[in-house]
Amino acid sequence: MTKDKIFVVIPAYNEAKRISTVITDLLKHNYQIVVVDDGSTDNTWQILQNFPITKMRHKINRGQGATLQTGTDYAFQAGAEIIVHFDGDGQFVAEEIYQAIQPIISQTADIVLGSRFLTRNHKIPAFKKYIILPISKIINYFFTGLKLTDAHCGFRAMNRAAASKIHITQDGMSHNTEIVAQIKKHDLKYKEVPVTVIYHEFGQGISGGFKIIRELLLDKLIK
Amino acid sequence: MLIQILISLFALFALWRIFLKKRKSELKTSEYLIWLILWLAIGIIVWIPNATQKLADLLGIGRGVDLVLYISIIILFYLIFRIYIHLEKIERNITKVVRKDALDEK
Numbered sequence: 001m002t003k004d005k006i007f008v009v010i011p012a013y014n015e016a017k018r019i020s021t022v023i024t025d026l027l028k029h030n031y032q033i034v035v036v037d038d039g040s041t042d043n044t045w046q047i048l049q050n051f052p053i054t055k056m057r058h059k060i061n062r063g064q065g066a067t068l069q070t071g072t073d074y075a076f077q078a079g080a081e082i083i084v085h086f087d088g089d090g091q092f093v094a095e096e097i098y099q100a101i102q103p104i105i106s107q108t109a110d111i112v113l114g115s116r117f118l119t120r121n122h123k124i125p126a127f128k129k130y131i132i133l134p135i136s137k138i139i140n141y142f143f144t145g146l147k148l149t150d151a152h153c154g155f156r157a158m159n160r161a162a163a164s165k166i167h168i169t170q171d172g173m174s175h176n177t178e179i180v181a182q183i184k185k186h187d188l189k190y191k192e193v194p195v196t197v198i199y200h201e202f203g204q205g206i207s208g209g210f211k212i213i214r215e216l217l218l219d220k221l222i223k
Numbered sequence: 224m225l226i227q228i229l230i231s232l233f234a235l236f237a238l239w240r241i242f243l244k245k246r247k248s249e250l251k252t253s254e255y256l257i258w259l260i261l262w263l264a265i266g267i268i269v270w271i272p273n274a275t276q277k278l279a280d281l282l283g284i285g286r287g288v289d290l291v292l293y294i295s296i297i298i299l300f301y302l303i304f305r306i307y308i309h310l311e312k313i314e315r316n317i318t319k320v321v322r323k324d325a326l327d328e329k
Contacts, residue, residue, distance in 0.1 A: 036325065056329045058321045066318045070325055077326075171318050218311055 009071030065175030114155030118194035
């Protein structure tokens with residue numbers, strides 16, 4: 001597996017403060033980097049011009065799920081063998097990518113899902129850890145039928161076969177659950193891998209959670 | 224008596240508007256028929272004494288007015304639900320266009 005076939009897709013919305021650090025860290029590893037600017041209103045797009053990476057832009061903001069799918073489509077068309085989803089806000093650690101994708105390289109998994117709970121070193125805000133996350137696990141199980149230690153982590157990587165089968169239609173944050181549901185539907189081999197998540201901000205809170213549940217229910221009705 | 228006249232006049236007005244829209248092809252035939260029948264029915268029922276009360280008694284509801292309210296609310300919920308779904312479809316279509324534009328410009 002050569003690094004020019006490993007694509008890291010980064011969705012970015014108003015990440016002017018952090019995106020430079022994220023990209024600089026990733027550039028040290030020689031992956032193919034694809035940043036999709038989701039209609040940022042700050043100067044994220046201008047900052048991206050300074051880097052030797054693939055960059056593209058949603059002219060209108062669509063949501064993280066939509067942005068990841070756009071980047072994934074590009075990577076797939078560009079011949080990627082492994083596609084990594086990596087947050088643009090500095091929550092994830094670039095060094096961990098290599099270890100995380102080993103199950104895909106050794107062909108024991110089609111898709112790996114990051115889990116915050118397989119390592120000891122994570123500083124998650126207490127309210128999130130003891131209330132929001134356990135509830136999200138139950139909801140995830142209800143909507144997908146898969147039992148995961150971490151139901152809602154934005155870090156994942158998939159091989160080409162998985163990328164051809166998974167298609168995110170949830171534009172917002174409920175893509176995490178949608179992807180898990182599609183893993184089950186297409187019977188893909190999955191594995192959870194430990195990832196470190198650094199919380200600069202809270203991320204999805206309770207209102208975010210309700211929005212996600214609403215999106216998932218609406219999706220069931222549309223289909 | 225007055226309310227019956229007012230409602231009948233309004234029903235006539237609504238029928239006229241519907242007819243105009245149909246002529247300009249702004250309404251599908253199926254929708255046209257539904258609205259036509261609805262407003263004709265309203266225009267007629269309003270002249271049958273206690274029509275809603277009789278129907279309410281048949282269904283076991285207190286007053287004719289209550290019956291009209293219950294039915295209206297159910298219809299409204301249903302219409303809102305339909306609108307909600309339609310909006311979601313529109314959002315997904317917008318994403319498809321925005322995505323294509325982003326990928327084409329790459």
